[in-house]
Amino acid sequence: MATKNVTDASFKADVLESDKPVLVDFWADWCGPCKMIAPALEEISEELADQVTIAKMDIMENPDVPGSMGVQSIPLMVLFKNGEPVAHKTGAAPKNALKGWIESVL
Numbered sequence: 001m002a003t004k005n006v007t008d009a010s011f012k013a014d015v016l017e018s019d020k021p022v023l024v025d026f027w028a029d030w031c032g033p034c035k036m037i038a039p040a041l042e043e044i045s046e047e048l049a050d051q052v053t054i055a056k057m058d059i060m061e062n063p064d065v066p067g068s069m070g071v072q073s074i075p076l077m078v079l080f081k082n083g084e085p086v087a088h089k090t091g092a093a094p095k096n097a098l099k100g101w102i103e104s105v106l
Contacts, residue, residue: 003045006055008064014055016083021106022053026076028060033092034075040095044102051106052079079105 006014006024015022025041027034038056045054059066059074069078069085079087079102087105089098 003041004053004055006057006062008062011057011062011065014053015080018053018080018083020053021051022055022080023102024078024080025054025056026059026066026071026074026078027056028058028074030060031074037075037092037098040098043095044099047099048102048106052102 003025004014015024025034025037027038041054041056048054057065059071073090075090075092077089077098078085087101089101093101
């Protein structure tokens with residue numbers, strides 16, 4: 001399963017009401033580190049498909065949710081469980097580090 005794009009309009013249904021954990025990657029097209037981690041997140045979404053949904057939210061096209069969450073730096077990854085943010089990671093990292101972090105907070 002590839003990463004899922006979420007929007008301000010779909011955030012509640014796709015993330016907050018999800019029956020499994022959702023990792024939301026807040027990103028923007030102009031963000032170099034965001035582009036660097038995108039392929040790793042795609043691979044991780046396939047590898048951990050049974051455990052977590054990996055979603056991407058473009059903060060330029062969807063300002064409401066990132067604004068309400070106080071997103072100030074990207075890439076920012078926030079793990080939601082049962083509709084609540086339970087862990088976050090800012091900045092780019094190698095795939096093995098990202099996957100290890102995700103697995104440790106699941």
